[in-house]
Amino acid sequence: MRIDIPFAAELLRAQDDIEILCHHAPDGDTVGCGFALCRVLQKMGKRAFLTVDDVIPACFGYLFPCVEKQSFEPKFIVAVDVATIDMLGSPEHVAKYKGRIDLCIDHHLTNTDYAKYTLIETAPEAAAAAETLLQVFYAMGAPVDTQVAECIYTGLATDTGCFRYTNTTSRTFRIAADMVDKGIRFEMINKTNFDTRTKTYSALEALALATLNTYFDGKCAMLEITQEMYRLSGSDESESHPLKALPRQVEGALVGVTIKEEKNGIFRASVRTNSPVDACNICKRFGGGGHKRASGCDLPGSSIEEAKKNILESIRVELESI
Amino acid sequence: MRIDIPFAAELLRAQDDIEILCHHAPDGDTVGCGFALCRVLQKMGKRAFLTVDDVIPACFGYLFPCVEKQSFEPKFIVAVDVATIDMLGSPEHVAKYKGRIDLCIDHHLTNTDYAKYTLIETAPEAAAAAETLLQVFYAMGAPVDTQVAECIYTGLATDTGCFRYTNTTSRTFRIAADMVDKGIRFEMINKTNFDTRTKTYSALEALALATLNTYFDGKCAMLEITQEMYRLSGSDESESHPLKALPRQVEGALVGVTIKEEKNGIFRASVRTNSPVDACNICKRFGGGGHKRASGCDLPGSSIEEAKKNILESIRVELESI
Numbered sequence: 001m002r003i004d005i006p007f008a009a010e011l012l013r014a015q016d017d018i019e020i021l022c023h024h025a026p027d028g029d030t031v032g033c034g035f036a037l038c039r040v041l042q043k044m045g046k047r048a049f050l051t052v053d054d055v056i057p058a059c060f061g062y063l064f065p066c067v068e069k070q071s072f073e074p075k076f077i078v079a080v081d082v083a084t085i086d087m088l089g090s091p092e093h094v095a096k097y098k099g100r101i102d103l104c105i106d107h108h109l110t111n112t113d114y115a116k117y118t119l120i121e122t123a124p125e126a127a128a129a130a131e132t133l134l135q136v137f138y139a140m141g142a143p144v145d146t147q148v149a150e151c152i153y154t155g156l157a158t159d160t161g162c163f164r165y166t167n168t169t170s171r172t173f174r175i176a177a178d179m180v181d182k183g184i185r186f187e188m189i190n191k192t193n194f195d196t197r198t199k200t201y202s203a204l205e206a207l208a209l210a211t212l213n214t215y216f217d218g219k220c221a222m223l224e225i226t227q228e229m230y231r232l233s234g235s236d237e238s239e240s241h242p243l244k245a246l247p248r249q250v251e252g253a254l255v256g257v258t259i260k261e262e263k264n265g266i267f268r269a270s271v272r273t274n275s276p277v278d279a280c281n282i283c284k285r286f287g288g289g290g291h292k293r294a295s296g297c298d299l300p301g302s303s304i305e306e307a308k309k310n311i312l313e314s315i316r317v318e319l320e321s322i
Numbered sequence: 323m324r325i326d327i328p329f330a331a332e333l334l335r336a337q338d339d340i341e342i343l344c345h346h347a348p349d350g351d352t353v354g355c356g357f358a359l360c361r362v363l364q365k366m367g368k369r370a371f372l373t374v375d376d377v378i379p380a381c382f383g384y385l386f387p388c389v390e391k392q393s394f395e396p397k398f399i400v401a402v403d404v405a406t407i408d409m410l411g412s413p414e415h416v417a418k419y420k421g422r423i424d425l426c427i428d429h430h431l432t433n434t435d436y437a438k439y440t441l442i443e444t445a446p447e448a449a450a451a452a453e454t455l456l457q458v459f460y461a462m463g464a465p466v467d468t469q470v471a472e473c474i475y476t477g478l479a480t481d482t483g484c485f486r487y488t489n490t491t492s493r494t495f496r497i498a499a500d501m502v503d504k505g506i507r508f509e510m511i512n513k514t515n516f517d518t519r520t521k522t523y524s525a526l527e528a529l530a531l532a533t534l535n536t537y538f539d540g541k542c543a544m545l546e547i548t549q550e551m552y553r554l555s556g557s558d559e560s561e562s563h564p565l566k567a568l569p570r571q572v573e574g575a576l577v578g579v580t581i582k583e584e585k586n587g588i589f590r591a592s593v594r595t596n597s598p599v600d601a602c603n604i605c606k607r608f609g610g611g612g613h614k615r616a617s618g619c620d621l622p623g624s625s626i627e628e629a630k631k632n633i634l635e636s637i638r639v640e641l642e643s644i
Contacts, residue, residue, distance in 0.1 A: 163485045163498070164516050166509045173499035176485070177492040187488045191596075194486050197571045199543075202534050209528030214521060221521075249519045274513075 001117055005132070008119040009139035011103055012037075012078075016046045019074035021097065023082045024054040024089035028158025028193065029128045031060050033080035033105065036133060036151035038067045040142045047072050053089025059192050062185070063154065066147040077101050079115060081129035081155075083108035105133055127167040130155025131175060149182035154189060162194050201242070203233035208243050214250065220315050221250035224304060226261045237263075248272040255282070255315050259299070259307055267299045267307035276322050285314045323439055327454070330441040331461035333425055334359075334400075338368045341396035343419065345404045346376040346411035350480025350515065351450045353382045355402035355427065358455060358473035360389040362464045369394050375411025381514050384507070385476065388469035399423050401437060403451035403477075405430035427455055449489040452477025453497060471504035476511060484516045523564070525555035530565050536572065542637050543572035546626060548583045559585075570594040577604070577637050581621070581629055589621045589629035598644050607636045 003011075012018075020037050022030040034050045041048035049070045056064075079088070079101050088094050104115035107126040111118060121132040130152045137144055144152075156176055160168045163176065180186055197205075204225070211224040225240050240260060248256025254277045258270045269286075272294050273279040279295040288297020301307035325333075334340075342359050344352040356372045363370035371392045378386075401410070401423050410416050426437035429448040433440060443454040452474045459466050466474075478498055482490045485498065502508055519527075526547070533546040547562050562582060570578025576599045580592045591608075594616050595601040601617040610619020623629035 164512050166512075168502075168508070170499040170502040173495045173502060177495035177499070180490075180492040180495060186490070190486050190488075195571050196573050197568070198573045199534065199536060199540075202531050202568070202572065206528050206531030206534070209524050209531065212521065212524050212528070218521075246519070246524070249517050250524065251518050251520045 030081035032155030128159035200235035221247040221253040337398040345409040352403035354477030450481035522557035543569040543575040
């Protein structure tokens with residue numbers, strides 16, 4: 001059942017012994033929401049703990065001390081920033097929680113209403129689930145202290161690329177202002193999330209950038225990442241994520257493609273587009289998909305040259321259709 | 323004479339036939355302020371024009387149509403975001419305006435009070451001169467329309483690295499919110515300023531990143547840029563600017579150095595530091611200087627190896643002193 005902010009606030013006020021679930025491959029929004037909610041509930045004298053079926057990246061370590069470790073049998077389960085039950089993690093983990101989630105607070109258009117009660121504000125209403133969660137805190141009359149503010153700011157800043165992406169609204173900026181006024185460690189949080197690069201990532205970026213090429217009069221830019229590059233740079237696949245944003249940044253490019261050689265020898269394309277090109281259409285031809293501006297697919301082909309040929313053909317068709 | 327916001331507002335309200343000066347090597351703040359002030363004055367029925375002794379970068383082209391071309395003998399001259407008279411441009415240009423500037427609106431701590439009246443809000447008061455200028459507009463009762471809002475937003479966003487740097491305050495965020503509510507072309511402005519890279523810049527970055535090295539147990543990271551790299555990548559020196567931010571981003575680095583080979587064969591160091599290292603001290607040993615966290619100097623040495631040796635020795639001394 002879809003509910004509104006006062007209803008969610010009333011639910012949380014009435015409950016105790018609360019377990020909070022984040023999505024796997026945790027990002028700043030799910031983790032920020034998880035810690036914020038956990039702290040607010042604990043500060044209200046309730047028992048609460050956080051469950052993440054994954055390692056929380058070390059870059060969010062500054063949030064860890066804001067909650068107390070508590071252990072109990074939960075009576076109420078809340079998922080934050082989790083669009084589908086499968087996003088919780090492993091099949092065993094998913095099975096454990098299936099049908100048992102009481103409340104979901106989220107901002108994904110694709111939310112499947114797997115929880116008993118679902119509070120959703122999607123873009124352009126909310127850039128991050130943290131925006132909506134903060135409204136719930138206000139409606140609860142909950143204490144938003146410096147630590148909670150750091151959690152909320154982390155959600156906002158990471159989901160908007162530090163207030164750069166189009167999901168950023170005037171409400172996002174106003175909340176950021178309010179959180180800064182709560183005395184958050186602005187410099188440390190921004191340095192950690194947006195101004196730090198490992199040496200191995202830098203080496204990987206150098207190798208990948210050397211492959212940057214453009215096609216179709218510059219309308220498509222492509223970057224390659226191979227297993228050999230991980231070896232040479234001492235990096236691993238988990239570090240390759242930021243590179244996917246680069247090809248679309250190339251001046252004049254409507255389509256930015258990153259071709260990654262996976263460990264199993266399969267070539268995977270990550271496609272980002274600018275208006276009006278549909279990334280999903282490009283990937284659907286190979287059984288992939290995603291969003292209009294960001295999609296992915298596995299490519300047929302036993303060499304990177306074959307894989308490139310295939311995705312370029314799909315891009316050609318798509319560019320000709322606009 | 324230092325003046326306050328109401329005084330500056332009164333001055334501008336009382337004047338007509340106004341010339342506005344930006345600093346050379348114009349950035350988003352000086353250009354944003356220049357166009358904003360010019361438009362506001364023109365909309366108030368006054369005559370105004372903008373003078374920049376340099377090419378305004380094409381990335382700010384979206385601001386150009388917001389003012390009308392007007393030509394007249396100025397009766398009042400205003401400099402925006404210009405800390406010293408020398409920042410106006412060539413010696414001839416500086417000589418033309420020396421002693422003739424009526425009003426300066428700025429946010430540099432190093433402002434030399436070269437104007438008759440000077441309005442300054444420095445950090446942490448103002449992240450950008452555009453923040454202060456907007457307060458003047460409000461005090462004037464001036465019309466802040468969508469186009470003026472785009473100018474002000476450009477100043478804020480560019481001087482804060484899109485709300486990432488430590489000069490960003492809650493006022494900065496609140497102004498950004500207000501400007502968004504004026505209907506600015508947020509996506510286009512951010513894409514243009516923060517999400518576009520040329521192919522030649524990408525090629526230069528790849529070559530430079532391949533030289534990234536660390537020293538003193540990772541406390542110093544260094545990048546090299548040579549004339550050969552410009553040739554190989556088809557880029558030029560004007561594109562090298564963003565690279566200077568990279569070495570300090572390396573995890574664990576307290577000092578980030580970029581060594582640039584200039585056209586005349588001289589090696590120039592750009593030094594960025596994290597707390598508590600003083601970049602100015604490192605550069606002063608070679609007759610350079612700047613700010614605590616960002617300084618520069620020409621290095622003795624006829625080869626890049628010699629130049630590196632020299633700056634590393636200065637960095638070693640500085641690191642040992644902390």
